[in-house]
Amino acid sequence: MAHRGYSREGLENSMAAFRAAVDLGFTYLETDVHTTSDGVLVLFHDETLDRVTDAVGRICELTAVEVAAARIGGHEPVPLFDELVAALPGVRLNLDVKDWNSVRSLAAGIERHSLHDRVLVASFSDRRRRAVLKLLSRPVASSAGIATNTLFFLLRPLPAAWVRLLLRAPLKDVQALQVPVSYGGFRVVTRGYVRRAHALGLMVHVWTINDPAEMRRLLDLGVDGLVTDRADLLKQVLLERGEWTET
Numbered sequence: 677m678a679h680r681g682y683s684r685e686g687l688e689n690s691m692a693a694f695r696a697a698v699d700l701g702f703t704y705l706e707t708d709v710h711t712t713s714d715g716v717l718v719l720f721h722d723e724t725l726d727r728v729t730d731a732v733g734r735i736c737e738l739t740a741v742e743v744a745a746a747r748i749g750g751h752e753p754v755p756l757f758d759e760l761v762a763a764l765p766g767v768r769l770n771l772d773v774k775d776w777n778s779v780r781s782l783a784a785g786i787e788r789h790s791l792h793d794r795v796l797v798a799s800f801s802d803r804r805r806r807a808v809l810k811l812l813s814r815p816v817a818s819s820a821g822i823a824t825n826t827l828f829f830l831l832r833p834l835p836a837a838w839v840r841l842l843l844r845a846p847l848k849d850v851q852a853l854q855v856p857v858s859y860g861g862f863r864v865v866t867r868g869y870v871r872r873a874h875a876l877g878l879m880v881h882v883w884t885i886n887d888p889a890e891m892r893r894l895l896d897l898g899v900d901g902l903v904t905d906r907a908d909l910l911k912q913v914l915l916e917r918g919e920w921t922e923t
Contacts, residue, residue, distance in 0.1 A: 716740035783811035
């Protein structure tokens with residue numbers, strides 16, 4: 677997955693970055709959603725415009741017109757969710773719900789464009805993620821939040837049957853575990869971790885992997901997806917391994 681698109685110039689979550697990833701041949705894009713004060717869904721990682729644009733302010737406190745005036749890297753506008761869906765109709769989207777203000781607006785956007793088969797809804801908050809799912813007319817793919825991921829990790833010494841029983845409720849609407857290689861000094865993604873996830877029918881997606889050697893190592897472990905800022909390098913690794921499929 678191309679993390680916030682692909683841009684060596686720091687134009688993350690811009691249409692230029694999304695188009696660059698698609699031009700490389702990527703059909704899976706990772707991005708983030710926030711909602712303006714007047715209910716417009718935009719693609720942006722931070723809660724404020726300050727870090728990557730020439731403007732300042734919290735998105736949830738700004739109108740869509742005010743956000744539209746900001747420029748990522750000084751020249752790229754902040755894209756609307758509707759804009760990306762219309763411009764790149766073939767892509768699949770990994771959508772990180774960043775705030776509670778975006779629960780209803782994201783659900784409405786998925787419904788409006790009938791994207792149920794093209795999205796995976798993610799969030800660090802399991803409650804926020806489930807709140808989106810409850811508003812949808814059809815199921816969508818979803819990944820576990822921090823609480824569920826932590827439980828899965830802590831229960832790793834137990835047999836798979838016990839883990840399946842204990843996590844039946846937390847995992848009932850989860851298809852993927854999206855995790856870093858390590859967290860808090862603990863190695864998360866190991867061969868055993870991947871094996872246990874697969875035994876429960878779960879995919880493992882690892883973020884954010886930008887080193888080719890680490891990409892190869894994780895692919896050798898059997899992970900199902902890599903999230904990367906360096907879509908160009910990941911493509912080269914997959915080509916070398918005979919695992920790149922042109923679309």
